[in-house]
Amino acid sequence: MQTVKAFSLLTDFDIALFQSGKHFRMYQKLGSHPVECDGERGVYFAVWAPHARQVSVTGTFNAWNPKSHVLLPRWDKSGIWEGFIPNIGKGTVYKYHITMQNGKGLDKGDPYAIRWETPPGTASIVWELGEDYTWQDGAWLDKRLRQAGKPQPWSVYEVHPGSWKKIPEDGNRSLNFRELADDLVPYVKEMGFSHIELMPVMEHPYFPSWGYQITGFFAPSGRFGPPEDFMHFIDACHQAELGVILDWVPSHFPGDIHGLYLFDGSHLYEYADMRRGYHPDWNSYVFDYGRNEVRSFLISNALFWLDKYHIDGLRVDAVASMLYHDYSRKEGEWIPNIHGGRENLEAISFLRDFNEAAYKNYPGIETIAEESTAFPGVSKPIWEGGLGFGQKWMMGWMHDALNYFKRPPVFRRWHQSEITFSMVYAFSERFMLPLSHDEVVHMKASLLYKMPGNEWEKFANLRALFGHQWTHPGSHILFMGGELGQTTEWSHDRGVVWELLQYDYHKGCQEWVRALNQLYQKHPALWWNAFTPEGYEWISGDDTENCVLAYLRKGRSTDKVLLVVCHFKPGVLENYTVGVPYGGTWREVLNSDDPRFGGSGTVNGDLKAEKIASHGHEQSITLQLASLAVQIFEGVHLPKSKPPATKKQAGKLPAGKLPKGKNNPPNGQRPNRSNPDVYAEHLLGTYCVHLPPICNIPFFSSFAQFYPGMDITAAQLAHLLKGTLEGNPDATVRQPARIEEAREGDFAFLDNPKYESYAYSTKASILLVNKNFQPTQPVSATLIRVDDVRTSLAFLLERFNDIVSPNGAPAQVDEKASVHPDVQIGNQSAIGAFTVVEAGAVIGDNCNIYPQVFIGRNVHIGNNCKLYPGCAYTTTASSATTACCMPTP
Numbered sequence: 023m024q025t026v027k028a029f030s031l032l033t034d035f036d037i038a039l040f041q042s043g044k045h046f047r048m049y050q051k052l053g054s055h056p057v058e059c060d061g062e063r064g065v066y067f068a069v070w071a072p073h074a075r076q077v078s079v080t081g082t083f084n085a086w087n088p089k090s091h092v093l094l095p096r097w098d099k100s101g102i103w104e105g106f107i108p109n110i111g112k113g114t115v116y117k118y119h120i121t122m123q124n125g126k127g128l129d130k131g132d133p134y135a136i137r138w139e140t141p142p143g144t145a146s147i148v149w150e151l152g153e154d155y156t157w158q159d160g161a162w163l164d165k166r167l168r169q170a171g172k173p174q175p176w177s178v179y180e181v182h183p184g185s186w187k188k189i190p191e192d193g194n195r196s197l198n199f200r201e202l203a204d205d206l207v208p209y210v211k212e213m214g215f216s217h218i219e220l221m222p223v224m225e226h227p228y229f230p231s232w233g234y235q236i237t238g239f240f241a242p243s244g245r246f247g248p249p250e251d252f253m254h255f256i257d258a259c260h261q262a263e264l265g266v267i268l269d270w271v272p273s274h275f276p277g278d279i280h281g282l283y284l285f286d287g288s289h290l291y292e293y294a295d296m297r298r299g300y301h302p303d304w305n306s307y308v309f310d311y312g313r314n315e316v317r318s319f320l321i322s323n324a325l326f327w328l329d330k331y332h333i334d335g336l337r338v339d340a341v342a343s344m345l346y347h348d349y350s351r352k353e354g355e356w357i358p359n360i361h362g363g364r365e366n367l368e369a370i371s372f373l374r375d376f377n378e379a380a381y382k383n384y385p386g387i388e389t390i391a392e393e394s395t396a397f398p399g400v401s402k403p404i405w406e407g408g409l410g411f412g413q414k415w416m417m418g419w420m421h422d423a424l425n426y427f428k429r430p431p432v433f434r435r436w437h438q439s440e441i442t443f444s445m446v447y448a449f450s451e452r453f454m455l456p457l458s459h460d461e462v463v464h465m466k467a468s469l470l471y472k473m474p475g476n477e478w479e480k481f482a483n484l485r486a487l488f489g490h491q492w493t494h495p496g497s498h499i500l501f502m503g504g505e506l507g508q509t510t511e512w513s514h515d516r517g518v519v520w521e522l523l524q525y526d527y528h529k530g531c532q533e534w535v536r537a538l539n540q541l542y543q544k545h546p547a548l549w550w551n552a553f554t555p556e557g558y559e560w561i562s563g564d565d566t567e568n569c570v571l572a573y574l575r576k577g578r579s580t581d582k583v584l585l586v587v588c589h590f591k592p593g594v595l596e597n598y599t600v601g602v603p604y605g606g607t608w609r610e611v612l613n614s615d616d617p618r619f620g621g622s623g624t625v626n627g628d629l630k631a632e633k634i635a636s637h638g639h640e641q642s643i644t645l646q647l648a649s650l651a652v653q654i655f656e657g658v659h660l661p662k663s664k665p666p667a668t669k670k671q672a673g674k675l676p677a678g679k680l681p682k683g684k685n686n687p688p689n690g691q692r693p694n695r696s697n698p699d700v701y702a703e704h705l706l707g708t709y710c711v712h713l714p715p716i717c718n719i720p721f722f723s724s725f726a727q728f729y730p731g732m733d734i735t736a737a738q739l740a741h742l743l744k745g746t747l748e749g750n751p752d753a754t755v756r757q758p759a760r761i762e763e764a765r766e767g768d769f770a771f772l773d774n775p776k777y778e779s780y781a782y783s784t785k786a787s788i789l790l791v792n793k794n795f796q797p798t799q800p801v802s803a804t805l806i807r808v809d810d811v812r813t814s815l816a817f818l819l820e821r822f823n824d825i826v827s828p829n830g831a832p833a834q835v836d837e838k839a840s841v842h843p844d845v846q847i848g849n850q851s852a853i854g855a856f857t858v859v860e861a862g863a864v865i866g867d868n869c870n871i872y873p874q875v876f877i878g879r880n881v882h883i884g885n886n887c888k889l890y891p892g893c894a895y896t897t898t899a900s901s902a903t904t905a906c907c908m909p910t911p
Contacts, residue, residue, distance in 0.1 A: 026079075026091050029059045029066055029106035037100045040070075043314030046379050048322040049240055052102070053134030054148045056111050064108035065148050067093060067116075069132065070315055071286035072101020074120045079107060080129070081116035081145070088119035088127060101315075114148040115139065117280070122287030131237060131280045133291075133319065136330075138225040138237070140244035144280040151330055155250040159260035159332060163386075166265075166334065170386035175549045176413075176497030177539050178267065179215040179505075180458060181206065182232060183223060183246060185517030186502055194515075199242075199251035203258035210264060213532075214539025217265040219337055219499060221459065223252065224271075227278055230514060232459070234271055234339060235306060237281035239323045242331075256331055265334035267390065268327055272320045272376070273340040274306040283307055291316055297357050301343065303350045311344075311368035321376050328384045335388035336380070338411070342394045344369040370409065377410030388412040390454060401452040416453035416496060419444040424461065427487050430474045431569065431591045431650070438566040441590070444494070445560070452553040453496035457487075457504055462512045470507040470531075479592065481507060481527045482621065482650035485534045485614040486590060489652025492538040493548065493575060493586045495558045500535070507531040530620030537619070541612050541654065547584045550577035561585070561601055561637045570647065572600050572637070584611075585655040587647065594624050595647035601637030606630075606659030608643050615648035624648035629655070849884065 031051050039045035052068045059066075071077050077093045084090040093103035120128045131138060135146035184196040186206055197205060210218055223246070225238025233243070242252040259266045275291070277283045282291040292307035293299030299308050310316050327333045343349045347356040348364045359367050377389055391400050391409070394417040402408025426440040462468050473483035484507055491498050503518040506528045510519060522528040542548045551557025561572035569591040575584045585608060587600060602608060608629045615621030629643040636642035645653070847853065849866035859865065859877045867884035877883070 026093060026105035026107055027059055028094055029057070030068070030096075030104055031055065031057070031066060032068065032096070032102065032104070034098070037096075037098055037102075040318050041100065041314055043317035043375070045318045046321045046325050046383070048318050049134055049136070049326045053132055053136065053240070054114075054116070054146070056148065056150055057106070059106045059108070062108040063111060064106055065110050065114065066104070066106050067118075067132075068102055068104040069093070069118050069134075070100075070102050071118070071120055071290070073123065073288040073290065074103070074286040075123055075125070076121040077103040077286075078119045078121075079105075079116055080119045081110075081114055083107075083110045083114055083116075086117075088121075110148070112148055112150050115145045116148065117145050120286050124287070126287075128284070128287060129280065130285060133282060133285070134240055135238060136240050137249055138241045138244060141225075141227045141229070144227065144237075144278075146238075149249065151249055152253060155253045157253070157257055157332065159257050162260035162263065163332065166386035173546070173550045173552065175216045175543055176388075176454065176552075177215045177492075177542055178217040178219050178454070178497070178499035179210050179213070180219045180221070180456075180499050180501040182221045182459065182502065182512075182514060182517070184229065184233075185512075185514045187520070188517050196245065198247040199255040200247060202246070203255045207255075207258045207262050207264065211262045213505065213536050214543060215264070216543070217267055217334070218259060219267040220269065222269045222271055222339075227276070227281075231276075232514060233269070235276040235278075235304070236271055237276065237278055239319075240326055253331060256333065260332065266332075267335040267337050267388070268333050269339055270324060270327070270336040271339045272309060272324070272372075273338075273344050274301045274304055274308050276306050291319070295357065297351075297355060298347060301350070303343070308343075311366065311372040317372055317375065320372070321379050324376055324380060325383060328380065328387055333387070335390060335412075337390040337392060338373075339392050341373070341391040341400070342397070344373070345393070345395070345397050373409050373411075374404050378404055381410070381412075391415065393417070399451075412452065413454045413497060414451045415456045415458075415499075416444065416448075416451075417456070418447070419453070419455050419494070419496075420457060420461065423487065423490065424472060426590075427483055428472050428474065434569045434590055435566045438563070438569065441490070441571065442563045445558070445563075448495050448558070449553065449555050455491050455494055455496050455498040457491065457498075457500050459501045459512060462501060462504070462508075464511075466511070468508050468511055469504050470509055475592075477527065478620075478622075479650060481531055482614070483590075484531060485619060485621070486588065486650050486652050488535060488538060489586075489612075489614050489654070490571075490588055492542055493573075493584070493652070493654065495575075496552055497549070505532050505535040527620045530618065534614060534619040537612055545575075545584060545656075546577035546581045547575045548577075550581065559603075561639075568595060568598075568647070570595075570598070574603065580660070582660060583657045585643075585657065587645070587653045587655070589647040589649070589651050589653075592649050594649055597644050598647045599634070599636050599642050599644050601635070601639035601642045602631050602657065603639055603641070604631070604657060604659070604661050605633070605641045606657065608655040609658050610645075610653060611656045612654040613648060613651060614653070615651040621651065622649060624651070626653065626655075628658075 036045060036048075036051055040048060045051075052070060055066045057064065057066045067079050069077060077095075078088045079091045079093065080086045080088050091105075091107055093105045096102045096104060117129045117131060120130055122128060131144060132146040135149075136151050137147040137149040139145045139147060183199075183202060186202070187197050188194050189197070206218070222233030222236060223242045224233060224236045225241045225243045226233050226236050228235055229245075242249055246252070256266050275282050285291055288294075289299060289310070291309060291313075293310045299310070300306075301308050309320065324336055327336065345366055346364050347358065347366050356364070359365055361367075380387060380389055389411045390413045391411040392415045393400050394415075397409075399406065399408030400414045401411045404410040422440045422443055426434065426437055429437060457469060466472075469487070470480055470484050473480040473487075475483065488500075491500075501512070503512055506518075506520075506522055508519055508522065512518075523532065547557070557576050559574040559576065561574060563571055563573070565571075569589065571586075571588040571590075573586050575586060583603060585600065585602060587598075589595065608631060610626040610629070613621070613625050615624045617623045624646050625648070626645045629645055631641040631643050633640060634642045643655070645655075647653070847859075847863065847865045847869065850868045851866060852870045853859070853865070853872060853875050859875065859881050863881050865871070865877075865881065865883045865887060867886055869884065869887045871877075871883075871887055871889045875889075883889075
C-alpha cells in the first residue's frame with residue numbers, strides 16, 4: 023500500500039524560476055514542511071535528485087525502511103521527488119534514501135533541512151521554524167532600514183561561537199546560544215564594538231573545521247541549541263544595538279557521504295570535472311555555479327539567513343578561490359574559461375546575482391568579501407561592472423602591517439613603505455581591515471607574540487598596531503582574544519584565555535581596545551568618510567628615520583578633525599613639530615602610552631597651535647612623541663562657518679530663492695565641497711514632479727531648488743519650481759512620491775536605498791524617468807549620483823549658488839554646474855557639459871558652450887559664442903538671445 027500521497031507546494035512558476043537559477047526562496051518549497059492534506063496532518067517532502075532511480079524517506083517513524091515511503095517524481099522533468107506522509111510532524115528524524123542508476127543506495131541528509139541532529143548524528147529533523155518564537159527587534163530593523171546605505175561605524179568583533187568561552191567544570195563544553203546571549207552580548211557591547219561576526223554556525227560534522235565544512239546549510243548547529251535559541255541570540259544582539267554578521271561559505275563543501283557530495287549518485291552540486299570540482303586546499307568540493315538549480319540553492323540559502331534569522335550581513339568566505347580556476351592549482355591542473363582566461367565566469371555571475379538579490383530584498387544589510395587578490399571592483403556596484411559587495415577584506419594591509427610590526431624597530435626605517443603602501447589603494451575598494459582568526463593559528467603565533475622586544479615592548483607594539491588599524495581609512499575587524507593580548511595561539515578546544523586579565527598589561531591592552539572603540543563611535547571623523555579620500559589627509563609619511571606617520575581623519579564639515587601621530591620606534595622624541603590644518607587647541611584624546619593602558623606615561627594634554635608653517639600648513643603643534651605609540655589629537659576649535667539652515671530660517675526664504683553661497687570666491691572657484699555653506703542633515707521626503715512629455719525645460723536645475731529642511735507642501739514645492747512649472751498647466755506635483763508609481767516624464771531626487779539600485783553604498787540621485795523605466799531593475803537613468811546622502815543636497819545647492827567669474831573675468835564652468843540667476847559669465851569662458859544656466863544670467867562674448875548645456879529664459883548670450891550640438895535653450899517669448907551664436911563649432 024502506498025503510504026505517500028500526491029501533494030505539492032510547487033507551482034509551474036516555482037519550477038521555471040528554480041531551473042533558471044532565479045528562485046531565491048526555495049527553502050519555502052523544498053525540504054520538509056508540516057502541512058495538512060485531505061484533513062490529515064503530516065509532512066510534505068521535496069528533494070531535487072534528477073539522476074536518482076528512486077527516492078524514499080526513511081526515519082525513526084518507519085524503522086529506516088527504504089521501501090516504506092517512496093516519493094513521487096514530478097511529471098515536469100524537473101528532477102524533483104515529492105510527496106505527503108501523514109501522521110508525522112515536527113521532530114521527526116529522517117534521511118533520503120536515494121537509489122542510484124546502478125541500483126546501489128545512498129542515505130543523504132536533506133539539503134534544505136532547517137534542523138539536523140547534533141554530530142556525530144547525521145540525520146535531518148522536521149522542524150517548523152520560529153513558531154515558538156516572537157521577535158523583539160522591530161526597533162533595530164526599522165533603524166537598519168533608515169540607515170541603509172548611510173555612513174555608520176563598523177567595528178567588528180570576530181567570534182568562534184564554540185570556543186569564545188568554555189565551561190571547564192562541565193566537561194570543557196562550549197556555551198550554548200542562550201548563554202552566549204547572556205555573556206557575549208554584554209561583553210561586546212561594553213567593549214564598544216558595533217557588530218559581532220560569527221564564524222560559520224551552520225551544521226558541520228567536524229568541529230575542528232571551525233564550521234567551514236558545512237553539511238547543513240540551512241541549519242544552525244545543534245551543538246549550541248535549537249534554532250529558536252539562535253533566534254534568541256540574534257534578538258539579544260539587536261536589542262543591545264549590535265549587528266550580527268555570519269560567515270557564509272558558498273565556495274565549497276565536504277565529501278561526507280551524508281552531505282551534498284554525489285548527492286543522487288552523480289556530481290549534482292559540484293563540478294563533474296575534478297579540475298574544477300575539487301578544492302586541493304581544503305580537500306573539499308566546489309559548487310557548480312553554472313548549474314541553475316545550484317545557484318537557486320545557494321542564493322536561497324543566503325536569503326534564508328537574512329529572512330528567518332534577521333542577520334545583518336554575510337561575510338562570504340574564500341571569494342578568491344571562487345573567482346579563479348587556477349586558485350591553488352598548478353599548470354595543467356585547471357581548465358580555462360571559454361575565452362581562454364583563468365577567471366571563473368560562472369562564479370562571477372553567481373556572486374553578482376547573489377549581491378543583487380541580497381540588497382534588493384534586504385536594504386540595510388551588508389555583504390563582505392574575503393578576497394585576497396587584485397580582482398577589480400569587488401565592492402563596486404554591479405551597474406558599474408563590479409561584483410556588488412558592500413565591503414572587502416583588506417588582506418594586503420593585514421599582510422604588510424604584520425610584516426612591518428614583526429620587524430625589530432631598528433630595521434623599520436628601511437621598510438616604511440610596508441606601513442604606508444596601503445594608502446596607495448585604500449579607496450579603490452570599500453575596505454575592511456582584518457586581524458582575523460587565520461593569523462593566530464597553525465604556528466603563526468598570537469598577535470602579541472608576533473611583536474618584537476621585551477614584554478613591555480611587545481604590548482606597546484600591539485597597542486600601536488591596534489591604534490593604526492582603528493584610525494586607518496575603512497572599517498575594521500578583530501578576532502576574539504586579540505583585545506586582551508592573548509599569549510598563545512587560538513585553539514578551538516580551549517578558546518580565549520580569560521585568566522590573563524588578572525595581569526595589568528593584558529587588562530591595559532583590553533582597556534586600550536575599549537577606548538579605541540569609544541573614540542571611534544564618538545568621532546564620525548573616523549567613519550563618516552571611511553571609504554572616500556575626503557576622510558583622510560597625509561601630514562607626514564616620509565619621516566623614515568624616526569618611523570613616524572602623521573595623518574588627519576575628517577568627517578562632515580561640522581565634525582572635529584582628528585590628528586593621528588604614530589611613532590613606531592622606541593624612545594621618546596621631545597619637541598616634535600607637526601603641521602595642523604587650523605589653529606586653536608589640539609587636545610590629546612587618546613594615547614596608547616597612557617599608564618592606564620600599560621604605557622610609560624608620556625602624554626601631552628592640550629596643545630596650542632602656533633603660526634609656524636610645517637608640513638604644508640600654516641599652523642603647527644609641538645608635542646612629545648611617546649615610545650612605540652599612537653597619539654590622537656582633536657582639533658577643538660573648528661574654523662567658523664555658517665550653520666545649517668533651520669526649518670524656521672528656511673521658511674522665511676522668498677519663493678524660488680535659495681540662500682547665497684560664499685560671495686565672489688577667487689577665480690570663480692566653488693566653496694570646498696567638504697565644507698558647504700548649506701548643509702543638509704537629512705531629507706524630509708521624496709518628491710516626484712511630473713512633466714508633460716512636450717516639456718523641454720531643464721529638469722535637474724529646477725529640482726535643485728528643493729531646499730532641504732523645509733517643511734513644504736506640494737503647492738509650495740510647485741511654487742519653488744516655478745521655472746519648471748510656469749507655462750505648463752498640466753504639470754503636477756505628488757508628495758511623497760513612490761517609485762512604483764513613476765510615470766514617463768517624472769524626475770525625482772531619491773533618498774530611499776530600497777529603490778536606489780540596491781544601495782551598495784550611500785547614494786542620492788536625480789532621475790529622469792523614461793518610458794522604459796522599470797522600478798524593480800537597477801536605475802539606469804541616473805544623471806547625478808552623490809556618495810553621501812547627507813551632503814548631497816548641500817552639494818547640489820552649492821553648485822546652484824556658484825558665483826562664477828566675478829567682475830566678468832573668464833571662467834571655467836565645470837560639468838554639471840548650475841549658474842545662479844543674475845550671474846555674469848565673463849568673456850572667453852568655457853561652460854561644461856550638463857551645466858544649467860538659470861534665468862537672468864549673462865554669458866559673455868566668445869564663450870564655448872558645450873553639449874547638453876541648458877539655458878533658461880532671459881539668458882543673454884554674447885557675440886561669437888559657440889554652441890556645440892546638443893545645447894538646449896528655450897524658444898518661447900523672451901528666450902535666450904541666439905542671433906550672434908554659432909550653431910556648431
